[in-house]
Amino acid sequence: MRELLRLEHLSYSYDDDRAALTDVSVSLYAGQRVAVLGNNGAGKSTFFLCCNGVLRPSAGDIYLDGERLGSKNPDRSRLRRAVGLVFQDPDTQIIAGTVEAEVSFGPMNLRLPREEVRRRVDDAVENLQLEDFRTRPPHYLSGGEKKRVSIADVLAMEPELLLLDEPAASLDPANARLLEQNLELLGRRGLGLVIATHDVDFAWRWAERVLVFSGGTLRADAAPERVFADDALLKQCGLQQPTLYQVGRLLRMDPPPRTVEELAARRTN
Amino acid sequence: MIITAILTALVSACLGWGRMPPGPLGLLSVGLGLLLGLLGRHEHGGALSIDALAQRSSLGGVNAVLKFWGSLALLLLCVLSASALPGLALALLMGVLTVRGGRVPLHDYLSLLALPAAFLLISALALLWSWGDSPAGVLNIPLFGGWLSVSPAAQARTALVICKALGAVSCLYLLSLSTPMAEIIAVLRRAHVPALAVELMYLIYRYIFILLDMHRTMHDAAQSRLGYDGFRLSVRTTGSIYANLLARSFKRAGACFDAMESRCYDGEIRFLEREKPVLPVHAAAAAGLLILTFGLSLLAF
Numbered sequence A: 001m002r003e004l005l006r007l008e009h010l011s012y013s014y015d016d017d018r019a020a021l022t023d024v025s026v027s028l029y030a031g032q033r034v035a036v037l038g039n040n041g042a043g044k045s046t047f048f049l050c051c052n053g054v055l056r057p058s059a060g061d062i063y064l065d066g067e068r069l070g071s072k073n074p075d076r077s078r079l080r081r082a083v084g085l086v087f088q089d090p091d092t093q094i095i096a097g098t099v100e101a102e103v104s105f106g107p108m109n110l111r112l113p114r115e116e117v118r119r120r121v122d123d124a125v126e127n128l129q130l131e132d133f134r135t136r137p138p139h140y141l142s143g144g145e146k147k148r149v150s151i152a153d154v155l156a157m158e159p160e161l162l163l164l165d166e167p168a169a170s171l172d173p174a175n176a177r178l179l180e181q182n183l184e185l186l187g188r189r190g191l192g193l194v195i196a197t198h199d200v201d202f203a204w205r206w207a208e209r210v211l212v213f214s215g216g217t218l219r220a221d222a223a224p225e226r227v228f229a230d231d232a233l234l235k236q237c238g239l240q241q242p243t244l245y246q247v248g249r250l251l252r253m254d255p256p257p258r259t260v261e262e263l264a265a266r267r268t269n
Numbered sequence B: 001m002i003i004t005a006i007l008t009a010l011v012s013a014c015l016g017w018g019r020m021p022p023g024p025l026g027l028l029s030v031g032l033g034l035l036l037g038l039l040g041r042h043e044h045g046g047a048l049s050i051d052a053l054a055q056r057s058s059l060g061g062v063n064a065v066l067k068f069w070g071s072l073a074l075l076l077l078c079v080l081s082a083s084a085l086p087g088l089a090l091a092l093l094m095g096v097l098t099v100r101g102g103r104v105p106l107h108d109y110l111s112l113l114a115l116p117a118a119f120l121l122i123s124a125l126a127l128l129w130s131w132g133d134s135p136a137g138v139l140n141i142p143l144f145g146g147w148l149s150v151s152p153a154a155q156a157r158t159a160l161v162i163c164k165a166l167g168a169v170s171c172l173y174l175l176s177l178s179t180p181m182a183e184i185i186a187v188l189r190r191a192h193v194p195a196l197a198v199e200l201m202y203l204i205y206r207y208i209f210i211l212l213d214m215h216r217t218m219h220d221a222a223q224s225r226l227g228y229d230g231f232r233l234s235v236r237t238t239g240s241i242y243a244n245l246l247a248r249s250f251k252r253a254g255a256c257f258d259a260m261e262s263r264c265y266d267g268e269i270r271f272l273e274r275e276k277p278v279l280p281v282h283a284a285a286a287a288g289l290l291i292l293t294f295g296l297s298l299l300a301f
Helices: A044-051 A073-082 A099-109 A114-127 A143-155 A173-188 A200-206 A224-229 A231-236 A243-250 A260-268 B003-017 B024-039 B046-056 B064-080 B083-101 B106-128 B152-176 B181-190 B195-224 B231-262 B278-301
Strands: A003-013 A019-029 A033-037 A058-062 A067-069 A082-087 A159-164 A192-196 A207-213 A217-222 B129-132 B137-145 B146-150
Touching: A019 A044, A019 A058, A019 A217, A019 B278, A033 A200, A044 A082, A044 A159, A044 A192, A044 B195, A058 A073, A073 A082, A073 A217, A082 A143, A099 A114, A099 A143, A099 B181, A114 A143, A114 A173, A143 A159, A143 A173, A173 A192, A173 A200, A173 B137, A200 A224, A200 A243, A207 B046, A217 A224, A217 A231, A224 B181, A243 B152, A260 B003, B003 B024, B003 B152, B024 B106, B046 B106, B064 B083, B064 B129, B064 B137, B064 B152, B064 B181, B064 B278, B083 B106, B106 B152, B181 B195
Parallel strands: A033 A192, A033 A207, A082 A159, A159 A192
Antiparallel strands: A003 A019, A003 A058, A058 A067, A207 A217, B129 B146, B137 B146
């Protein structure tokens, strides 16, 4: 797998005495599905803002495609092009008066030719099934629709790595399912996906790698099977084992099933 | 709405006094007042409904540049004209165009019109009545040893002002009830309004709704905890809601700026604009209206 982004000994603090991230080293790869777990205030959002180049780390280095990035604007701009960030609350992200204009904001900032902007907007709008809302102002959209707009926003910039901050928070079950289908499609197109979530069940069925943050440090970086087997770690970080994982263990299945379908199939065999 | 209806009846009675027999005049005035009172609808949140109506308007497909400059030209003609005719004609034509052509419900149109009309009618009363030593007008009321009277000159002047104002408001309503805000701002941008002003308009338009939403949730939350139980409490709750709104707005502004930066914002806001074509029939309609209004304003000389 090709390494896209590497952070080495990265630290960040909002005030001088309150560190939000301490000594985080991690590599992110193209086409990988990564879940980021950790309770509120664990440093997930700060981690994302640093990966995207919005926050300047107070210590440590960032490498993009193996090349070390400085804190100068052109370098930060390169980082923002390669790494897209979808904010938790779509309303902080949406600024335009219509969905179409909103999705065009990112590509327009990349100074692309008009035809290319149009193509990317059309692609992103189609990918997230927003055709019917093109000329609609954002304040007449529902929460799920706004979430899709905020993802289309970033997709239109065609990043190689997509960071999503709690995308399913405040979505109803139907919209959460739709979101998961969209993520599946994006993953199949080779986009690296990193999702911060509180939903361990989602992390268990979706992720191939799990990062666990606690108190601003990276506590674990491993496959889900290993992370959820570590009872001491889960307890320290205030996490729980996924339901299916617990069921699988009760039924002495190794490895535990990822989905209900898998559970059923393995039980009948 | 009821106040506007009463004012309408009162002003039209004063305007027509001495020019029409009292019987038909009374009927006409009361009729106008009743029409407005019955057809209009009392509602709050005018700005919000203008935005919603503009979204749904059947005239939304008409090129925004044409609508913008067309209604502005008509407005100027109407205001600059020396006669009441263009204003009256525009008020009627634009009203029909907005209600029939744009499919804006008549109720909504009238209640939107009632907002500026109330101000207009109150000023009309002030324009009509003047206080003097002798009963010189067509309608005189003794007061404090002098006379409050309506003179024919004041009637003519007031009629002119009312017609001009109604015409101008109808032109603006045609534009704002058929064109979403984003399109109007795009027209301004292309007219080389400074980028800073245009960007502020985009952001203000977006954040009006976010702030309103924030305010509504806080208001509801306060109400559910009996925050509006009595006058003193209401005042205090309103105060703390506004203080909180300010603090949250600041915080939100920071987050929004981060979100813009994360999408490579470099100090200039640009959006993709898709232009709607100018159809010959729309251009012809606009030209026709302009010629008609111009002709009517020439009639006065």
